[in-house]
Amino acid sequence: MSSQFFNSASSSKNSQTSSSILPEGRNSQPSIFTNRITNANVQISPLSEKYPTIITSPVTSPSTPKSSLLSNNQVFAHKSKKLLGLLTDTKSILERFREINKEKWNIQYPFLGQTLSNHRQFTSYDDNDLQSSMTSNWSAKNPHVMSEFRQQIQAKLYTPPQQDMSSSQEINTKLNVFRLNLKQGDSSSAENVMEQLDKSAVSKLLDCRLVQGIKRIENLESRVADTSSKVLVAGDVNAGKSTFVNALLRRNVMPVDQQPCTTLFCEVLDVQENSGIEEVHAIKNIESYNREDPSTYTKIELSNLFDTVNNGTDEYAQIKSLLHNGVVDIALIDCPGLNRDTLKTTALFARQEEIDVIIFVVSAENHFTLSAKEFLSNASNEKAYLFIVVNRFDNIRDKEKCKRLVLDQIKEVSPRTYEHAEDLVHFVTSTTIPIERQELNDKSNVSATSIDKQRIDDFNRLEESLRNFVLKKRSKSKLSPARHYIDNILNDIGVLSEFNRGIASREAEKSFSELESGREAFERLCNDEKYITLEANKCVDDTCDSIMLFTKKRLEDAISNIDLSATNIEYRGLIYVWAYASDVRDAMLEEISKGVYSSEQKAKEETANCINRIQSIAENLGGEPCKIDLEKMYRHGIINTIPIALSDFFDFDITQNFNDRFSFVGLSSCTIIYAFSKVNALSSLWKIYNFTGIFNIRGKTMLSLVGIAGIGVCTYLLYDMGRVIPRKVAKKIKHELVQSQYIDHEANRITRQSRKKIRLATEDLRTRFRLAVEEQKQKRITMEHSFRKSENAVNFFEDVFNKAEKMSEVLNSLGNNWEDSDDELYK
Numbered sequence: 001m002s003s004q005f006f007n008s009a010s011s012s013k014n015s016q017t018s019s020s021i022l023p024e025g026r027n028s029q030p031s032i033f034t035n036r037i038t039n040a041n042v043q044i045s046p047l048s049e050k051y052p053t054i055i056t057s058p059v060t061s062p063s064t065p066k067s068s069l070l071s072n073n074q075v076f077a078h079k080s081k082k083l084l085g086l087l088t089d090t091k092s093i094l095e096r097f098r099e100i101n102k103e104k105w106n107i108q109y110p111f112l113g114q115t116l117s118n119h120r121q122f123t124s125y126d127d128n129d130l131q132s133s134m135t136s137n138w139s140a141k142n143p144h145v146m147s148e149f150r151q152q153i154q155a156k157l158y159t160p161p162q163q164d165m166s167s168s169q170e171i172n173t174k175l176n177v178f179r180l181n182l183k184q185g186d187s188s189s190a191e192n193v194m195e196q197l198d199k200s201a202v203s204k205l206l207d208c209r210l211v212q213g214i215k216r217i218e219n220l221e222s223r224v225a226d227t228s229s230k231v232l233v234a235g236d237v238n239a240g241k242s243t244f245v246n247a248l249l250r251r252n253v254m255p256v257d258q259q260p261c262t263t264l265f266c267e268v269l270d271v272q273e274n275s276g277i278e279e280v281h282a283i284k285n286i287e288s289y290n291r292e293d294p295s296t297y298t299k300i301e302l303s304n305l306f307d308t309v310n311n312g313t314d315e316y317a318q319i320k321s322l323l324h325n326g327v328v329d330i331a332l333i334d335c336p337g338l339n340r341d342t343l344k345t346t347a348l349f350a351r352q353e354e355i356d357v358i359i360f361v362v363s364a365e366n367h368f369t370l371s372a373k374e375f376l377s378n379a380s381n382e383k384a385y386l387f388i389v390v391n392r393f394d395n396i397r398d399k400e401k402c403k404r405l406v407l408d409q410i411k412e413v414s415p416r417t418y419e420h421a422e423d424l425v426h427f428v429t430s431t432t433i434p435i436e437r438q439e440l441n442d443k444s445n446v447s448a449t450s451i452d453k454q455r456i457d458d459f460n461r462l463e464e465s466l467r468n469f470v471l472k473k474r475s476k477s478k479l480s481p482a483r484h485y486i487d488n489i490l491n492d493i494g495v496l497s498e499f500n501r502g503i504a505s506r507e508a509e510k511s512f513s514e515l516e517s518g519r520e521a522f523e524r525l526c527n528d529e530k531y532i533t534l535e536a537n538k539c540v541d542d543t544c545d546s547i548m549l550f551t552k553k554r555l556e557d558a559i560s561n562i563d564l565s566a567t568n569i570e571y572r573g574l575i576y577v578w579a580y581a582s583d584v585r586d587a588m589l590e591e592i593s594k595g596v597y598s599s600e601q602k603a604k605e606e607t608a609n610c611i612n613r614i615q616s617i618a619e620n621l622g623g624e625p626c627k628i629d630l631e632k633m634y635r636h637g638i639i640n641t642i643p644i645a646l647s648d649f650f651d652f653d654i655t656q657n658f659n660d661r662f663s664f665v666g667l668s669s670c671t672i673i674y675a676f677s678k679v680n681a682l683s684s685l686w687k688i689y690n691f692t693g694i695f696n697i698r699g700k701t702m703l704s705l706v707g708i709a710g711i712g713v714c715t716y717l718l719y720d721m722g723r724v725i726p727r728k729v730a731k732k733i734k735h736e737l738v739q740s741q742y743i744d745h746e747a748n749r750i751t752r753q754s755r756k757k758i759r760l761a762t763e764d765l766r767t768r769f770r771l772a773v774e775e776q777k778q779k780r781i782t783m784e785h786s787f788r789k790s791e792n793a794v795n796f797f798e799d800v801f802n803k804a805e806k807m808s809e810v811l812n813s814l815g816n817n818w819e820d821s822d823d824e825l826y827k
């Protein structure tokens with residue numbers, strides 16, 4: 001006798017490994033499922049190397065369960081493979097999302113914007129620019145040829161806003177997996193907190209979701225990759241669970257006793273999972289269990305299995321038997337009998353999502369206990385359908401009545417199971433099924449009775465139903481979650497990619513136009529710098545020339561007119577002659593000082609004008625022009641005091657006197673003065689005497705005349721001092737100033753001071769230009785960076801979107817037939 005159930009279950013793996021997985025001596029045993037699959041109803045079209053399209057032929061005929069089963073297994077294997085590929089790709093997209101979200105682009109969530117229209121740090125979806133940027137991306141594509149995926153994403157992104165919808169609600173309508181749980185507090189204060197979050201906070205939240213997504217994908221990957229189905233065998237104490245498991249395995253694996261004996265959860269796996277080595281692993285901590293790591297379990301002898309399971313203490317949590325059991329795709333987990341202590345743990349086991357099927361074993365003699373009913377009603381909520389084995393049926397005399405009673409109870413605890421009772425509820429006698437050694441021994445002895453044959457047939461029917469149930473459930477429990485998850489996550493990837501591509505594209509455009517206008521502004525600034533510098537230099541030169549000219553002219557005028565400045569000073573006679581001379585000198589110098597002062601004032605004025613002009617030609621440059629203090633620009637020009645000398649009181653210049661005083665003094669006086677002025681006065685008088693003959697008198701008369709003349713001269717000189725002093729002092733001052741190049745020095749001094757001040761303005765101008773150029777350069781670098789960042793983001797999101805679109809097509813090509821089973825039972 002062979003195990004139809006397990007041999008058939010192994011077929012999918014057979015299709016991949018083509019090596020025998022049955023224990024020696026059993027391969028030859030007849031079974032409808034021991035044949036290797038040779039004609040797979042699967043074609044792989046080379047549309048894409050990575051995602052070959054599976055064209056699934058319909059199951060040949062409902063009347064040929066074998067073909068149907070083979071096909072199912074093949075399809076399952078190929079779909080698993082493809083889903084694994086899709087999961088890997090999805091994971092890599094999520095990893096890329098994480099990377100870009102962390103380092104290059106804060107991924108943003110699509111908003112309705114109803115409540116956030118003023119919250120500009122987010123981009124709301126009612127933003128017209130953004131919408132047009134997104135529409136433009138697709139407008140080129142004919143909506144009729146737009147992929148289903150694209151249409152779906154478009155529809156999601158363009159969902160018309162509802163007035164009372166909060167942004168988190170809206171996100172939740174657009175996204176499936178990456179929804180943000182933004183409600184806080186109790187329901188009365190469950191306000192949307194999105195407004196309070198900035199971009200980086202949202203991207204951090206998204207990162208957490210991405211990490212969760214990656215983890216989930218990894219779980220799904222190992223689930224899809226694990227071709228085995230997990231079947232939990234639970235039931236009341238002594239209902240015959242272990243006997244039933246052994247009967248399925250056709251091997252005495254689990255200890256059987258009339259006393260409650262199974263104290264641990266025992267999982268039976270095929271040795272292929274352990275490189276063909278038969279072993280039993282007693283596991284202390286099931287979480288850390290790793291077949292590759294012996295430190296995570298204790299190896300026990302198969303012969304000691306009974307004792308370990310029978311006398312199980314708290315030491316071990318679970319036993320894993322890796323045996324040649326012919327079970328490839330099925331992992332059977334034998335549970336301890338249900339009682340108050342074990343109920344919770346078993347229920348916990350049953351809830352695990354990798355448990356594909358729960359087989360509940362009930363003794364036909366005892367029916368359902370309270371614990372059983374509790375377990376069943378919970379489990380039926382979890383799994384919808386349960387597989388119920390009513391064991392020890394051989395001990396029942398009124399079989400029909402028993403069936404009725406059991407079914408009535410099933411109807412109570414799991415109505416859906418009851419509806420499919422024909423497939424899901426089986427009345428069997430597990431002890432009738434011969435196991436390995438027994439079978440070999442019995443073969444030679446007794447041939448099976450007709451009652452036994454009936455019971456074996458019943459068990460075979462159970463196996464057939466269980467096989468179908470497990471295989472279909474396997475598809476559903478292993479592929480369906482992965483498919484759903486990929487579908488949901490691809491939608492989210494599409495929504496986030498497209499939304500962020502729109503933002504990135506708009507920002508790229510903005511950065512580009514800013515770059516363009518920035519380039520023009522930069523060029524303008526460079527040209528302006530040259531032009532304005534020239535202008536400023538010209539302005540400086542013109543101003544300085546003007547100051548120089550003005551100062552010279554003003555001082556020349558002042559110096560040439562210094563005589564006039566002393567006209568108001570009164571000559572008060574010989575006694576005050578010295579003071580008079582000093583006053584005259586001071587007045588004259590004061591006049592020159594006035595000229596210097598007015599030149600300085602004029603220079604100050606022109607300097608201020610020049611500075612204003614320089615500053616005004618660069619007023620668009622930005623930045624504040626420096627303040628230049630012109631108040632203390634000049635120290636007053638000081639003229640060294642010119643000392644008064646005795647010679648300043650007398651003027652012996654006959655020409656000058658003649659010219660000035662001709663009308664006032666006579667020729668003689670002139671002659672005398674002339675004579676005196678030439679110091680050779682007496683000889684001059686003598687010459688006059690000889691010439692005129694007037695004084696051709698002798699003696700005392702002669703001397704008297706000379707004396708009178710001398711007195712006259714002296715009187716005149718004293719009298720003339722009032723006029724001589726201003727003239728002489730003025731002359732002296734002029735002479736001194738010419739000697740010292742006073743005008744040039746002063747003009748240079750005043751001009752130099754002005755130039756110094758103006759230079760402050762030109763240097764400030766240069767500094768401002770340098771800063772402006774630097775600022776522009778920096779701006780350009782930032783804009784270029786922003787442009788490149790946005791452009792890269794556009795490319796990234798476009799690439800991701802296209803990839804997701806392609807993956808979605810592949811996913812759709814897989815169809816939903818693992819779910820859309822024609823039988824409601826397998827949903």
Ligand SMILES: Nc1nc2c(ncn2[C@@H]2O[C@H](COP(=O)(O)OP(=O)(O)OP(=O)(O)O)[C@@H](O)[C@H]2O)c(=O)[nH]1
Pocket residue numbers: 235236237238239240241242243244255256257258259260261262263335336337338391392393394395428429430431432
């Ligand atoms: N007559 C009859 N006896 C059975 C049948 N199945 C199991 N038994 C007997 O019932 C007793 C208990 O069987 P087990 O398989 O140990 O029961 P179990 O549910 O695993 O027990 P625990 O794990 O301890 O809860 C054993 O003596 C079996 O031989 C059956 O179909 N008919």
